[in-house]
Every structure is written in structure tokens, then in C-alpha cells.
Amino acid sequence: MFDKNTYIDRRNKLKSKDLKGIGLFFGNGESPMNCLDNTYHFRQDSSFLYFFGLDFPGLAGVIDFESGDEYIFGDDVEIDDIIWMGPQVPLKDNAAKVGITQTAPFAKLFDIVKKAMNANRVVHFLPPYRGENKILLEKLTGLSALSIQSHASLEFIKAIISIREIKEAQEVEEIKKACATGYQMHVAAMRMAHPGTWEQKIAGTMEGISFAGGGMASFPIILSQNGETLHNHDHSQILEKGRLMLCDAGAESLLHYASDFTRTTPVGGKFTSKQREIYEVVLAANNKATELTKPGVTYLSVHLAAAEVIAAGLKELGLIKGDVKEAVAAGAHALFFPHGLGHMMGLDVHDMEDLGQIYVGYDDEIRPANQFGTAALRLGKRLKPGFVITNEPGCYFIPALIDKWQAEGINKDFINFDKVNEYRGFGGIRLEDDILVTETGSQIIGERVPIEPDEVEKIVQQG
Incomplete structure (x- = not known):
């Protein structure tokens, strides 16, 4: 990954775009090739990679455009995972590499989205292209997975394009x-x-x-x-x-x-x-x-x-x-x-x-x-x-x-x-x-x- 200041600067540019509410970024998960344990080569979502930098599955990021708070959600591995994967860096340490101090288990993502929706705050998300993220958004927002694409935030999309189109x-x-x-x-x-x-x-x-x-x-x-x-x-x-x-x-x-x-x-x-x-x-x-x-x-x-x-x-x-x-x-x-x-x-x-x-x-x-x-x-x-x-x-x-x-x-x-x-x-x-x-x-x-x-x-x- 790049230096952590790269990701801090990118998120700050996004926070300067006068968006309100919170922005959701979904990383990609593993994608089964022919069974759950036999997966395609992992490829992280590019917008998540651009703003959050972490190149492994099972993550989501949130930016609160009004408070300025930033979060990464994900689960640390357990002993069964370590047996197959070896020791893994804790989520909080990985998040620190990209300048984020607030981390939580993935399930906590539901709490922050529910809190925002209950307060009638805007919940921005990008058009999902993977089925599992469409289902996740349905569970988070109550919107149908079949129609979720049409509810993606155009304001969010245009703000991100305006940053990503100019290459550093x-x-x-x-x-x-x-x-x-x-x-x-x-x-x-x-x-x-x-x-x-x-x-x-x-x-x-x-x-x-x-x-x-x-x-x-x-x-x-x-x-x-x-x-x-x-x-x-x-x-x-x-x-x-x-x-x-x-x-x-x-x-x-x-x-x-x-x-x-x-x-x-x-x-x-x-x-x-x-x-x-x-x-x-x-x-x-x-x-x-x-x-x-x-x-x-x-x-x-x-x-x-x-x-x-x-x-x-x-x-x-x-x-x-x-x-x-x-x-x-x-x-x-x-x-x-x-x-x-x-x-x-x-x-x-x-x-x-x-x-x-x-x-x-x-x-x-x-x-x-x-x-x-x-x-x-x-x-x-x-x-x-x-x-x-x-x-x-x-x-x-x-x-x-x-x-x-x-x-x-x-x-x-x-x-x-x-x-x-x-x-x-x-x-x-x-x-x-x-x-x-x-x-x-x-x-x-x-x-x-x-x-x-x-x-x-x-x-x-x-x-």
C-alpha cells in the first residue's frame, strides 16, 4: 500500500465535497469458484482500496461527513483460521497503517447505519456489483436487493469520480x-x-x-x-x-x-x-x-x-x-x-x-x-x-x-x-x-x- 498519509489525504478530499450523512464503502469478500473453500483469486473493491488501502476480504469502511469520524469494520481471525492461514495482523493495527483509529467487528456496521437512518441522516453508498453486497445492503437499509442499484447515491458517485479521475x-x-x-x-x-x-x-x-x-x-x-x-x-x-x-x-x-x-x-x-x-x-x-x-x-x-x-x-x-x-x-x-x-x-x-x-x-x-x-x-x-x-x-x-x-x-x-x-x-x-x-x-x-x-x-x- 501507499504511505498512510495518502489515504488520509484522499478521505479528507472526499470530506471536503460538502456531502452530508455517512458514506459506506464495501470491500469485497472471497468469491467461491466451485465450492465455498475453493475461491477465485481475491480482488479488492477499487473504491475501498483507493480510500482505505487494505487489500484483504471481509471489510467495510464508513466516513461520517459531518463529524469527520472514520471507521473500519471487520473481524479478527480465530484459532481455526490461524491453523489454516497462520497468525494475522489485528484489524486495529492494519487500520492504523491507513490512518484510522476506530475499528469494530463487522456486525457493528449495522448499529452505525441504523443509528444514522433513525436520525434521518443520508446513507450514501456506491452501486454494488457483487450479489453478496447487494444482499448486505438490503439487510442494512431495508431496500430490496433487486432495486438497490437504483438507490446508489449520485452525489457520492460524482464526488468520488472527481477525486479518482486525477491520478497522483x-x-x-x-x-x-x-x-x-x-x-x-x-x-x-x-x-x-x-x-x-x-x-x-x-x-x-x-x-x-x-x-x-x-x-x-x-x-x-x-x-x-x-x-x-x-x-x-x-x-x-x-x-x-x-x-x-x-x-x-x-x-x-x-x-x-x-x-x-x-x-x-x-x-x-x-x-x-x-x-x-x-x-x-x-x-x-x-x-x-x-x-x-x-x-x-x-x-x-x-x-x-x-x-x-x-x-x-x-x-x-x-x-x-x-x-x-x-x-x-x-x-x-x-x-x-x-x-x-x-x-x-x-x-x-x-x-x-x-x-x-x-x-x-x-x-x-x-x-x-x-x-x-x-x-x-x-x-x-x-x-x-x-x-x-x-x-x-x-x-x-x-x-x-x-x-x-x-x-x-x-x-x-x-x-x-x-x-x-x-x-x-x-x-x-x-x-x-x-x-x-x-x-x-x-x-x-x-x-x-x-x-x-x-x-x-x-x-x-x-x-
């Missing part, structure tokens, strides 16, 4: 560690991208590198030679010469900060002329987006600029026709680029998405688009120094989508479907970097994962 220097250093591990993961994948290799072997190797770097993969690894499926978690195929292997993966640091990179690699180490042409278009969009990323600009505008680069490149190849700006305004580019340019990143790979993407990526000024493709943009609002974001343009040839648009005549004035159909079976290309917004512009975090086509080919060929 020490957070950026943790993200750099995750990026260094992510670099190793992707270079290893490139070296393994040879005909006859099982996709699962590559994905498993990458996951092992992430664990060896101190944390698990920051999300389930996406790796497939069917890269036209945007989130393809199927790793069952054997790589074939001439195909493209799309790999979207990242690591967590020991303190759970994330990285998130995507690279697309020619199986066997040589792009075909058609593959290289599309690759260069996506790389140009990626580089343009980084160039435009700076404080004060909206990420929606950067997304649309990247879309124009893709549309212009595809026009040169005969896939798009007409005026490029008009094509993008009509959404014609989304046949090839049907997702958003990027998202916030930090303690979560899609940072704070559990709090509601609409509040993380948008605000009263910038609202989500309704147009296909751009509607999938997770981050549209104005950028600020300290934001950590991803930049991930892509170009895909999705047979079902091509068929639908062609049959329905969608954007037929801008798309040359005869030419597009020549790319069936192409797959997809996505190139993603992690970016820090600085005071004057932006920078790629850590050493850039190899991305120039000649360099990627060389790595594959070296094996």
Missing part, C-alpha cells in the same frame, strides 16, 4: 509498472506468433507473465486470429500462416493499477500488402490521436479525428468514397471502426466503470452520441492533466455487419461494398497505447510496445 504521481508510477509488465506480455506474444501455435498457449504464457510481475491480468485476455470479433476470449484455434493475431491484454501492478495494450501481429512474421495497408491506416489514426490529446480538448473530438484518419485511409484504398468529413458525420466509418477510441484507466482497466460509465466518461457539457459506433465511446468529456486514458483505434471486417449494411443500403453513398467484400476473412487490426494527459499535452506511459510494422515483423521472425 505515485499512481502514475504504479501504472508504469503495470505497463512494463504489459510490454513483456505483448513482446512474448509476438515472438510466439508462428503457424501451428495454439492460441491458448500464447494467452496462458501472457497470463503467467502478468502474475510473475506482481498481479493478475487486468482483464481476461483477448487473443485471436479472428480479430474482427472485438472481445474474442476464445483461444481454441491453431495459428495459420498469413493470418493476423489480435491481442488485447494488460497487467495489474502489485497495488492493482492497470495497463491495457493492443497489438496486431502477422502470423509467421510477414504482413501481406493488403494487411500492411490497413495496418498503416490504423497506426496513423493512433499517432494522430496521441498528437491531439491534451488538456481542454474533448476526447469525443479526438475520437472523430481518428475516425477521419481511418476514413481517409480507406478512401485511398477504394473502400470508402465521397467526402471524408461527410462520411464520418454520417457514421460510414463505423462499418470498419464500430467502437470508441478509448477509456479512462487506473485502478480499474475501465476506470471506475462500476460507478457508471455515463458519469466517468461524460458530463453536463459532453453527452454520449446516439450514432452507431460513436455511441460506444466510453470517454468523451474534456481532458484534464492527470487523466490516464487509452488510445485504441481499429479497423475490422465483420461479415455479418457488412451483410446487414449492404442489404439495408446503410451509408451506400459512402461505402464501396464491392471492394469491401474483397476483405472478407481479413479479420481485424487494433492498436492501443496507454496515455497520460500532461499539463501541456500527453505522453505514452512507459516504453512503447513495439508498433512499427517492420519492428513487429522482426520480433516475430526472431522468435
